[in-house]
Amino acid sequence: MDRRYAFEGIKVADFAWVGVGPITSKYLADHGATVIRIESHTRPDVLRLAPPWREGQPGLDRSQFFASFNTSKYGVTLDLSKPAAQELAKKIIAWADVAVESFTPKAMRNWNLDYEQLRVVNPQLIMLSTCQQGQTGPHALYPGFGQLMASLAGYYHISGWPDRDPAPPYGAYTDFIAPRFAATVLMAALDYRRRTGTGQFIDLAQYEASLHFLAPAILDYQVNGRVLGREGNRSFRSAPHGTYRCQGEDRWLALSVSNDAQWQGLLATFGNPSWGADPRFATQASRLEHHTELDRLVEAWTVTQEAEAAAETLQRAGVPASLVQNCLDLHQDPKLEAWGMFQYLEHKEMGPSPYEGHQFHLSKTPGELRWAAPVMGQHNEYVFKEILGLSQEEITKLTEEKVLY
């Protein structure tokens, strides 16, 4: 294919912050689009204020949390509360194919940068607005983060043990659901515009997108009156199925047996113990019925084992299994290394820092982490001079007036 990147030539004005918006525009940036990330010292992205930081020392330009979601983008600073900055933002909009923002709905309106005003500047604009609960409705203006949305959208309630409080997923779970939907629909809107010349406005509520991961429970509640809860590591079709203690400090093996072949593989790995012939474990349905006893027997073996080696042996015997990998394990996982999951990029202030690679690979127009995340205003000169055509004098003046700030 005679294109290097899938979205080369596409131009994006990225007003977004925190998780969902920046992750969405990152897909385009890493696949070749020119993405201008618009920030301001007057309201820094809260992720710049959040750890982990280089050497553990806070600083606006030291957060890997921010950096991971903002690769391959150009960074500019604009204090959008100032009319002159709003005019410059509109110049960026006139240049752009796509605008992305993720504030509570009134913010862009307050800056005179809502879709109704921006479409006047650029009638073909595609604008994606993503916030917690959507642009309309009684809860539209409610602020929030993915931790709260994960709780509101039902994910806390279904995480953990049935006899305990929820054991929530780490972090802002729904921030890693909504961008998958947002990026897909944004790319489709770009293709629609290519075919028809028509831009449009996209209102993506993190709440609504996230509920698609809960759909079977939503149907089950209506049809059967069942309120899905926590089930620990129990499975409806696999036994044994769980995480089992191994040798060492907090080392665990996850394994799962769903059919007779896997069961035979497990027994062979365990050295064909006598309990393998127990008629209670002869069929998958019977193993499901006796899963508690199986858990005990499996763990009696795993506690004598080193988790990583046991997982490898089980996999060779055809049994789905893995070390329960902690963060350090991930960085040393040969599978992830072969995929290119962690990559070091040279950041202007942080130096070489670890970034996540991609979750899908394209065979002919592969994306890549083109460069590290920008420090505050790193590309002010490039963007305002080379792309928008301002003179050096104008840029100096706007910087002094804290319009570029």
Added chain:
Amino acid sequence: MTTPAQRSTLMAGYRMLDLSDEKGMLCGKIFADMGVEVIKVERPGGDPARNLPPFHQDDPDPEKSLFWFAYNAGKKSVTLDLATADGRAVFQDLVKVSDFVLESFPIGYLENLGLGYEALSRLNSRIIVTSLTPFGDTGPGRDQQADDLVLWASGGMMAIMGERDRPPVRMNLLQSYFHAGAEAAVGTMAAHYPRELTGEGQQVVVNMQACIVWTLMNEQAYPILHGNSVQRNGVFVGSTGMRQRTVFPCKDGQITLLLAGGPLAFSLRAFFKWMDEKSMCPQWMAEKDWSMWGPATFMNAKGDEVQKEIDAIEAAVTAFFLTMTKAEIYAEALKRRILLAPVSTVADIMASEQLAARNFFVPLSHEDLGTTISYPGPFAKLSETPLAVTGRAPHIGEHNREVYRALLGYSQEKLLALRIVGAI
């Protein structure tokens, strides 16, 4: 059923062959919502994922899986046995008139049948083939197996989910497959866009383990930048050495509360003001300047001063929440802009006034079951080309006639022969 006029036209005119099982079904569903004609290609007798619970009225029938309903609504279904030469020939005919192929077979399965990307692209150079793989298509994980549990474990999330005195634990409902399915939609669209400019398709490989790693948010860099790691600690967080509760009991359930100052201090102040109005806020909490209270100052705190503050807040907040229900607390938080949320059950979600105001849920008729079920509606609202959840999931082979006769132009005799030899 919606009328044709209501159908999305965002991706009208494109066709996807969805061969995926539960690991990829959401991808096909997303494409169906965008207006793509998605044809589920099932083995004779039906996709094994039709055996996934829950079932309509708990009746384990392949035509009654609510799990299958949820992720196949709006698709068509044909049956086809790829293990037969006749079946493979039919599949090749389908590929010639399609734009996308989605599959989640073990790596090498389609290649061994002569239906890998290279072979399919010779039939149709525009074709995009999207493959979901547990650990990618190269390297030592290529031939390894994983289900939902193993993906959560190998992807790093389980190690930090659960409590110190129990094993690592996962979420319910096969969440890893949904991450991978939705990510497959992104990858497929990223291949589609250049295809429409160059006429050339390509292969998309989704790594399901990588999809879980991405959900770890900011965790991966801790060992490298801070020299420590996030620990599994139930409802407590503490990336900066503190132990801070995030989920609190209330009268009828639990509340999740973000307790942080700095840029979020507006919420703390509003919350403590509310407690103060109810005479339940310790004086020091009402008076303290919260503007700098957060991870950056915690990092450099001396002794256990901050931890003592956190513990005192926890005690006061717990007492306060226990006087009210989830609904009462959330309603007031909405008014006061306090960063909290109920720990919702699916019953709470179905009662959401916000979702109702936005007409989020879409009723779909299941005429054979004599019922109508509400489904999660479009995942986004588009001003020009609305997405649409258009109809219930198909029965096994419901569209065999339509696809094989009308689309492929097979004669009635050929259709009969294919059925007799067991190809469809």
